[in-house]
Amino acid sequence: MYAVTGATGHLGRKVVARLREFVPSSEIVAVVRDARKAADLGVGIRTADYADPRALEGALAGIERLLLISSSSFGTRQAEHANVIAAAKTAGVGHLVYTSLLHADRWEPSFAKDHTETEKWIAESGLVHTILRNGWYWENHTTNLNVALGYGQLIGSAGTALISWASRKDFADAAVTVLTGKGHEGKVYELAGDTAHTLGDIAAEAASQSGQPLVYRNLTQAEHASFYESVGLPPPVAAMLAEVEAKGVAAGVLHDDSRTLSRLIGRPTLSLQQAVIEAFGS
Template sequence: MTIGITGATGQLGRLVVRSLQAKSGAEPIVALVRSPEKARELGVEARVFEYARPDTLAPALAGIDTLLLISSSEVGQREAQHRNVIEAAKTAGVKRIVYTSLLHADRSPISLGTEHRATEALLASSGIPATILRNGWYTENYTASIPPALANGAFVGSAGEGRLSLATRADYAEAAATVLTSEGHEGRTYELAGDDAVTLADLAAEISRQTGRDIPYRNLSQAEYAGILKQAGLPEMFAEGLAAWDVDASNDALFDHGRQLSKLIGRPTTPLADAVRAQLAA
């Protein structure tokens, strides 16, 4: 069985490749990427694969049995790009698709859910057996803000006291590798999230504990937080999106207590303290 990984040079994709390689008797892996030269360090076959260029897709999928479709990074264009991939998979005879969706995509208030719901519907009507991995937020989405928090003396956001069931990219990558290499997942939808929910105040307290500094959490309005992100150099649409998603998180949009992720990977998800420690050491 040959496994194709879209976006294999991305932050999640390369971790999935490493997780697959770590498994004994790993299946052949094909990295489906925009720039094969960037995949050279992965040590696997690489093929040109661009979501927005349908002519590259079906040829690149030749001989692929199982496809991991990692959602496109181009918000607003995902539905069309994912449709291109699914149609190409049908043409190429791909036998199974595993798709990285959003936690509780069927009911999530987070705006990203719209394109994920559309993609899940496309998969359901494609005739190709599929598995949906509804990934929660990466812990790194928040720990990446530790350096500016230390520089400015506070961790800021708009998530209030919302419960965040965070897990690291490595946790989600391991779950994907497990589903790609084992049986019984066709037709399943997994709600994947961290074992233990935290708040941004908890994150700030952990940063304080590990650094020996007082780093409080400052909850801001959506407009205030978006303004700070824009001042930091983020594009306007992305800054506005991040602030809005944080407000959704304040209403527990990123909370889940089903522990399906730790059940899939056979271990507890990575604790917040470990993720903070890794960021501080980076």
């Protein structure tokens, strides 16, 4: 049996859909907080919150291979991940796969500590495991391109740092490759797109495809935090996101030219041109 936590999220849904191409739906379990949101996945559903150890133990009973998709609950996700790891050990999970962060051990912002601590706990648990250090999704910066075009500016605080973007589908396919394959035990994979670009490159490509002016405007960390607050994010979250980009991304930690991701999935990762095409088509 296979299980995917966070299965109703953007990445989780793509993992489940891809997994169904290789494994009978009857052998797949979506571990979710709200079963109603998982009704369309076409697989088994078990309800458990990352914060509920007992529910997690029940949800993971009989599971051989587990994909732990990192929690998006900033501030509490270390504890949540620890709960899943403990439940997996109690349930006798045979192989735990975790979605970490590209070059997690090279980040200055504390944002990455959630991942490095989780990696440490997994290693100490004695569980057979694989770490997928995922880079940035194209969708992080292309989803709102139409909005940016309305203002003529794409904003950020990464400067001219190179970022090796890939799509959620690319990362989902890699997760399924590891879940269903052999020889990945004990590996830590640094996963990123085949080519690296800057935020300015995204702006230029979007301008070229749309025929509308769009430039990249680089903000200071404080300006970026203020922007996030202006669109409704709580101040602590706004500050954290601004720090991640200004002190992490800007330092180049999301650049990786190993092409490990494309080797795992057996095809090139999504290109800048195609990412923008898909953004405008959605």
